[in-house]
Amino acid sequence: MESGSDMRDFSQDHRWLSLNTATVRKSRGVEAALTDIIEDCARRGIRAISPWRDQVAACGLETISLLIKAHGMELSGYCRGGMFPAADAEGLRAARDDNRRAVDEACELKAPCLVLVVGGLPGALAGRAAYKDIALARNQVKDGIAELLDYARSVRMPLAIEPLHPMYAADRACINTMEHALDICDELDPRRSGAIGVALDVYHVWWDPKLRAQIERAGKSRLLAFHVCDWLTPTTDLLNDRGMMGDGVIDIPLIRGWVEDQGFAGYSEVEIFSAGNWWQRERADVLDTCISRHRSAV
Amino acid sequence: MESGSDMRDFSQDHRWLSLNTATVRKSRGVEAALTDIIEDCARRGIRAISPWRDQVAACGLETISLLIKAHGMELSGYCRGGMFPAADAEGLRAARDDNRRAVDEACELKAPCLVLVVGGLPGALAGRAAYKDIALARNQVKDGIAELLDYARSVRMPLAIEPLHPMYAADRACINTMEHALDICDELDPRRSGAIGVALDVYHVWWDPKLRAQIERAGKSRLLAFHVCDWLTPTTDLLNDRGMMGDGVIDIPLIRGWVEDQGFAGYSEVEIFSAGNWWQRERADVLDTCISRHRSAV
Numbered sequence: 001m002e003s004g005s006d007m008r009d010f011s012q013d014h015r016w017l018s019l020n021t022a023t024v025r026k027s028r029g030v031e032a033a034l035t036d037i038i039e040d041c042a043r044r045g046i047r048a049i050s051p052w053r054d055q056v057a058a059c060g061l062e063t064i065s066l067l068i069k070a071h072g073m074e075l076s077g078y079c080r081g082g083m084f085p086a087a088d089a090e091g092l093r094a095a096r097d098d099n100r101r102a103v104d105e106a107c108e109l110k111a112p113c114l115v116l117v118v119g120g121l122p123g124a125l126a127g128r129a130a131y132k133d134i135a136l137a138r139n140q141v142k143d144g145i146a147e148l149l150d151y152a153r154s155v156r157m158p159l160a161i162e163p164l165h166p167m168y169a170a171d172r173a174c175i176n177t178m179e180h181a182l183d184i185c186d187e188l189d190p191r192r193s194g195a196i197g198v199a200l201d202v203y204h205v206w207w208d209p210k211l212r213a214q215i216e217r218a219g220k221s222r223l224l225a226f227h228v229c230d231w232l233t234p235t236t237d238l239l240n241d242r243g244m245m246g247d248g249v250i251d252i253p254l255i256r257g258w259v260e261d262q263g264f265a266g267y268s269e270v271e272i273f274s275a276g277n278w279w280q281r282e283r284a285d286v287l288d289t290c291i292s293r294h295r296s297a298v
Numbered sequence: 299m300e301s302g303s304d305m306r307d308f309s310q311d312h313r314w315l316s317l318n319t320a321t322v323r324k325s326r327g328v329e330a331a332l333t334d335i336i337e338d339c340a341r342r343g344i345r346a347i348s349p350w351r352d353q354v355a356a357c358g359l360e361t362i363s364l365l366i367k368a369h370g371m372e373l374s375g376y377c378r379g380g381m382f383p384a385a386d387a388e389g390l391r392a393a394r395d396d397n398r399r400a401v402d403e404a405c406e407l408k409a410p411c412l413v414l415v416v417g418g419l420p421g422a423l424a425g426r427a428a429y430k431d432i433a434l435a436r437n438q439v440k441d442g443i444a445e446l447l448d449y450a451r452s453v454r455m456p457l458a459i460e461p462l463h464p465m466y467a468a469d470r471a472c473i474n475t476m477e478h479a480l481d482i483c484d485e486l487d488p489r490r491s492g493a494i495g496v497a498l499d500v501y502h503v504w505w506d507p508k509l510r511a512q513i514e515r516a517g518k519s520r521l522l523a524f525h526v527c528d529w530l531t532p533t534t535d536l537l538n539d540r541g542m543m544g545d546g547v548i549d550i551p552l553i554r555g556w557v558e559d560q561g562f563a564g565y566s567e568v569e570i571f572s573a574g575n576w577w578q579r580e581r582a583d584v585l586d587t588c589i590s591r592h593r594s595a596v
Contacts, residue, residue: 121547124531132549138507167465169505170531170547180507207467209436209478233422233468235536249419249468251430 007257010268010298017294018048018076020227020271021055024286026279034059035067037283042071044287048267050077050225051109053102065108076267077160077199077225078102078111082173083119084144085137087130091122092140099148103157112266113160113224114152115199116145117173124171137174145196146188153195160199160224161185165207167238178205178214185222192221200259201227201271203242206250212258220263228252228298229272240275244289246297256298268298305555308566308596315592316346316374318525318569319353322584324577332357333365335581340369342585346565348375348523351400354407363406374565375458375497375523376400376409380471381417382442383435385428389420390438397446401455410564411458411522412450413497414443415471422469435472443494444486451493458497458522459483463505465536476503476512483520490519498557499525499569501540504548510556518561526550526596527570538573542587544595554596566596 010016021037034055041049049068056064068075081102086092106114118141121129131137145159152159161181164173175181181198189196198218205211215223230248235241245252256268270290272278278286308314319335332353339347347366354362366373379400384390404412416439419427429435443457450457459479462471473479479496487494496516503509513521528546533539543550554566568588570576576584 121531124547127531129531129547132547134505134549165464166505167463167533167536170529174505176505177507207432207464207472207474209475231468233419233425233427235465238465238533238536249422249427249430251432 007253007260008265011295014046014291014294016267017046017291018050018267018269019046019287019290020050020079020269022052022079023270023272023278023290024283025052025055027281027283027286029280032283034064038064038067038071038073040283040287042073044291046287046291048074048076048269050075050079050115050269050271052079053105056105056109061105061108068109075109075111076269077113077115078106078109080115080117080162081148081159082117085119085122085140085174087122092144095119095144096147099144100151103148103152103155106157107155111157113158113197113199115160115162115225117162117164118145118175120169120171120174129170134169134174141174142184142187145184149188149196158194158224159196161196162199162201163204165204176204177208177210178218179210182214182218182222192219194221197222197224199225199227201229202250202252202255203227203229203231206231206255211255215258215262218262223259223262223264225269226256226259226264226266227269227271229270237275240273240279242272242274244272244278245270245293252298268294270294305551305558306563309593312344312589312592314565315344315589316348316565316567317344317585317588318348318377318567320350320377321568321570321576321588322581323350323353325579325581325584327578330581332362336362336365336369336371338581338585340371342589344585344589346372346374346567348373348377348413348567348569349407350377351403354403359403359406366407373407373409374567375411375413376404376407378413378415378460379446379457380414383417383420383438383472385420390442393417393442394445397442398449401446401450401453404455405453409455411456411495411497413458413460413523415460415462416443416473418467418469418472427468432467432472439472440482440485443482447486447494456492456522457494459494460497460499461502463502474502475506475508476516477508480512480516480520490517492519495520495522497523497525499527500548500550500553501525501527501529504529504553509553513556513560516560521557521560521562523567524554524557524562524564525567525569527568535573538571538577540570540572542570542576543568543591550596566592568592
């Protein structure tokens with residue numbers, strides 16, 4: 001692999017594995033407590049996690065903050081801010097306020113960035129889109145990020161726009177390519193200050209013929225997070241049928257090579273939503289598999 | 299709508315409605331004969347169809363050709379050629395030969411173009427991808443189109459590359475944006491001879507922030523077909539949960555306006571794969587709904 005010569009060797013340990021805690025959100029189908037997830041990660045020498053706000057809230061922010069500190073763990077990101085578009089001014093204000101709280105929580109947890117899933121057509125997630133004008137949604141997203149960026153800069157919390165796969169354009173995120181995300185970064189932060197960049201999840205962008213060029217455009221200063229899982233064939237659900245690394249068709253080492261060629265030296269964050277498979281298994285089994293696949297398939 | 303001032307008025311009749319016959323592939327869940335579909339279309343004054351090769355083969359090419367002629371119908375396209383990538387030379391040859399037959403059938407049916415669904419990673423459709431190198435698949439696609447184009451030119455059958463939604467990149471088509479499709483058109487036919495262009499299906503491209511710019515780049519000479527349906531929220535199946543126009547979130551008139559601004563004056567082809575809804579209904583109901591939605595939502 002031409003770009004791989006200088007890649008970090010993951011085959012010997014899992015020093016650079018981070019666990020996105022949605023991957024073990026459920027164990028045998030039952031919702032898991034984040035405290036238990038953290039303990040199980042610490043026991044296996046997993047040094048970083050990326051928790052979700054609802055999981056943190058269920059245990060209490062201070063509890064989680066102390067537990068992470070006690071284990072000497074890091075965060076690879078905090079999931080998530082975003083969902084900026086709204087049908088009215090009240091909705092836009094609510095999104096703004098909620099995003100500021102997300103920034104504050106990320107600070108408390110010493111996250112390296114707040115991941116932004118920017119939102120789509122307001123109401124679409126509930127099956128009732130308030131409007132069809134995706135250009136308007138995109139403008140609301142840009143305005144929302146711009147406003148949040150002022151606040152996030154003031155508390156030194158970087159924002160990581162996560163371009164989501166185009167199949168989520170309607171209901172989850174109307175930023176769907178690295179190119180689009182980087183256009184917004186360049187517009188809001190032309191000096192590449194480090195205040196805003198992208199979270200690259202191979203699941204969302206692996207298909208893009210411009211991926212390598214856009215990773216090169218991003219450069220180290222914009223590459224704030226790197227997420228891995230795999231694309232299954234067939235994929236039976238648009239949201240919750242992600243594959244374990246190695247079980248699908250994504251050439252993950254190729255993409256990691258491109259990212260590391262830019263100087264990225266952070267965690268590979270495993271983020272798998274899998275209602276029918278991994279969420280039905282024992283958490284220990286899932287974590288052990290993440291570790292072994294991190295060595296063999298990332 | 300700024301671009302809509304010169305759009306054709308579809309509200310009064312269905313002169314420019316074409317039926318992609320996959321839309322009524324099944325009636326009450328039972329496979330339908332293409333001859334019956336054509337008769338029902340003719341009865342309703344639907345003046346054009348776009349049939350699938352397997353539907354034609356089931357009735358016989360000559361039978362269908364004569365029936366279409368007898369009703370004075372047109373084709374808006376022929377579905378479909380493509381599936382170029384393969385794991386070995388034998389597979390590549392088989393694809394080449396099959397595509398030439400598809401061109402011949404398109405000629406016999408006097409189609410204005412052969413639609414190309416170009417294929418993805420070989421074997422992925424059966425859940426066993428022969429390789430993960432999507433760049434290789436894309437090269438095989440380009441080589442396959444180039445070779446087919448020589449033959450298609452000789453018999454004057456235009457080829458229409460259909461960029462498929464990125465969620466089909468692995469198993470159905472690794473050309474997923476208008477931009478990528480047009481890059482290939484420009485490389486293979488820089489003179490814009492009319493021998494190759496794109497089939498734009500709103501379902502596949504509606505999300506693309508560069509859609510309008512790429513439609514303008516395509517221009518009339520590259521816009522060979524225009525397909526409509528709708529994106530449902532939620533979408534419960536990656537392949538067979540398309541919506542009837544008006545039932546989803548796509549601003550179809552906006553996109554049609556952009557296409558017609560380029561001088562496109564052809565059919566709006568309704569193509570709905572819907573295992574759980576429209577394929578469960580009576581064909582008469584589906585056809586009548588297509589006609590009314592063509593007037594109100596296209």
